[in-house]
Structure formats: structure tokens, C-alpha cells
Amino acid sequence: MPTKRQLFLSHVAQTSPYPMIVEVERAEGIFIYDVNGKRYYDMDSGFSVSSLGHRHPAVIMAIEDQLGKYLHTTVYGEHIQSPQIQFATQLSRLLNNRLQTVYYTNSGSEAVEVAIKAARKFTGRYGIISCRNAYHGSTLGAESLRSDIGYPSSFMPGMPGVSHIDFNAINQLEYITLETAAVILEPVQAEAGVILPKKDFLLKLRQRCHETGALLVLDEIQTGFGRTGSLFAFQQYQMEPDILLMAKAMGGGLPAGAAMSSSEILGCLADSPPLGHITTFGGHPSASPLLVPYSKC
Ligand SMILES: Cc1ncc(COP(=O)(O)O)c(C=O)c1O
Numbered sequence: 001m002p003t004k005r006q007l008f009l010s011h012v013a014q015t016s017p018y019p020m021i022v023e024v025e026r027a028e029g030i031f032i033y034d035v036n037g038k039r040y041y042d043m044d045s046g047f048s049v050s051s052l053g054h055r056h057p058a059v060i061m062a063i064e065d066q067l068g069k070y071l072h073t074t075v076y077g078e079h080i081q082s083p084q085i086q087f088a089t090q091l092s093r094l095l096n097n098r099l100q101t102v103y104y105t106n107s108g109s110e111a112v113e114v115a116i117k118a119a120r121k122f123t124g125r126y127g128i129i130s131c132r133n134a135y136h137g138s139t140l141g142a143e144s145l146r147s148d149i150g151y152p153s154s155f156m157p158g159m160p161g162v163s164h165i166d167f168n169a170i171n172q173l174e175y176i177t178l179e180t181a182a183v184i185l186e187p188v189q190a191e192a193g194v195i196l197p198k199k200d201f202l203l204k205l206r207q208r209c210h211e212t213g214a215l216l217v218l219d220e221i222q223t224g225f226g227r228t229g230s231l232f233a234f235q236q237y238q239m240e241p242d243i244l245l246m247a248k249a250m251g252g253g254l255p256a257g258a259a260m261s262s263s264e265i266l267g268c269l270a271d272s273p274p275l276g277h278i279t280t281f282g283g284h285p286s287a288s289p290l291l292v293p294y295s296k297c
Helices: 004-011 057-067 082-095 108-123 150-155 170-175 201-212 263-270 291-296
Strands: 024-028 031-034 039-041 101-105 127-131 162-165 180-185 215-219 243-246 257-261
Touching: 082 101, 082 257, 101 108, 101 263, 108 127, 108 180, 108 215, 108 243, 108 257, 108 263, 162 170, 170 201, 180 201, 201 215, 257 263
Parallel strands: 127 162, 127 180, 180 215, 215 243
Antiparallel strands: 024 031, 031 039, 101 257, 243 257
């Protein structure tokens, strides 16, 4: 009889040659318990997902409440579903800026794809600039934003039109031009080693995007939902993006992501052609009632 470990290694696709192989029985708060009752401090918290801890009671309550009503009906822009409205309205009130409309996705990478497509369509431009050493996800578009040679070269050719600047390099902002559709970056570079923006970098970047008409996209997929001390990191830098990307902790443990922007920018995906970007499960009712718990924690 094969062990679960053997079945895991033979039948579940591996993402690295060195899996942790913790056989999870349950998880609560900051702890994971394995099948032998051994308790682990979950120091990676599912790669920035479990910011509220595992199975936070308010999260479980919100999910259970929703499961008693409906699980899935058409999610994208056809049916009026309270969890989607509640989350989007509450988030726009909390941010209280031009970011007032939410496009729901299932993951961070998909939110990045939404931003690239919306920026290209809205500006009618092609160029995308990202920062060296950034990580924005593993779909081909998001992967194409990476600069480190090893990763992109294995999967290339990727998406054309991408170029890079160094994070924090104010003297490279001149590479943002009238041909740039969007600049996409993390306000704090995460995978690159937790690199904070230097004083003025984000402000100068914001200014350059205004001057050239390029959209500024902030990837807060990892920094969002309280990880830097404010709901989103950009709120500490006296500026705001044109498009804000979120995922990971957003779903409280369920898969959820979003691109948030003005209705003008995101609205361009609805027309000419209609259904310019769609997703079968993005904004799933079980995964989008969860700002409620954030406000109670
Ligand atoms: C900054 C950043 N952007 C995007 C992503 C991709 O998100 P997902 O894995 O949900 O597709 C990640 C994931 O680690 C991330 O850290």
C-alpha cells in the first residue's frame, strides 16, 4: 500500500525538486498540525495568504453564511451578487480615491493580465515597463514582465513590448515615454528581497506617468491587506496608482484576486469587443464577502 507521501510525489505535479512535504491534518491561527500531531509555526503563511491566521472565525462565518445561500451563478457582470457588491463598495469607501471599480479574478497573475490588457486598450499603446527582479506571477503575460534571465528564457518568446527599469532608479524614469501603456511594479519589491521604495521614487514615478499618459499599475498582491501596516502600501507614499492589483490575503484563504481602477479604465474591457476579458469563477460568491472580516479584526 503506497503512503500518502509516495502518492503525492507520483500523482501531484511538483513545482520544485525540494518539496517541504508536511502532511497537513489541520490548521488554526498561526499553526499547522501534521498527521502525527506535530505543530508547526506557519512562517510563510501560504506565501502571504493567511494574514488573518488560518480559519479566522470571521472568515469561516462569512463563508458559511454565503454557502447557505448560493455557491455559483454566472459571476461576471451579468448577475447582481451581494458579496461582490459589498466587497467592492466597502473597498472603494476605504480607499476613498479614484479607484472605485473592481474587476474580480481568481488569482494575482490573472489580475496582472487584466491590468496589461486594460492599459493597452485604454491608452491604445503597446509598451509595458516593469522593474528588474520583480515577480508578478506565472501566466505567460505576467512571466514576461520578469527581467531575470533564467526564468524568462526558459519560456520565451513571451509577450512582446516589455522593457525594464531598475527599482528606485529615478534617473531611469525617462524610459517611460508617450509609447508606454503602463508601468507595473510592486511598491515594495517582495520576492526580490523586501526592497522598500526610496524617498520620492514613487512620487516621481507618479509624476512621470502623468506627464506621459502611461498608466501606473501597483501590484499589491503581496503587500496588500495590511502587510505593510496600512491596508495597501501605497497609502503611505502620498500617491495613488491608476490600477491597483490585489490577491493572496484578499480571500482569507480562498482563491480571490482583483484589479481595481476607475470605471473609465476598466470599462474599456466591456466594449469593442464586448467580453474583452472574462473569467468563469472570478468574484466567486464564497470568496468575495471577505472584507467584512478584515474590518472586524
Ligand atoms: C507581487 C506578486 N504579484 C503577483 C503574484 C502572483 O499571484 P498568484 O500566485 O496568485 O497568481 C505574486 C505571487 O507570489 C506576487 O508575490
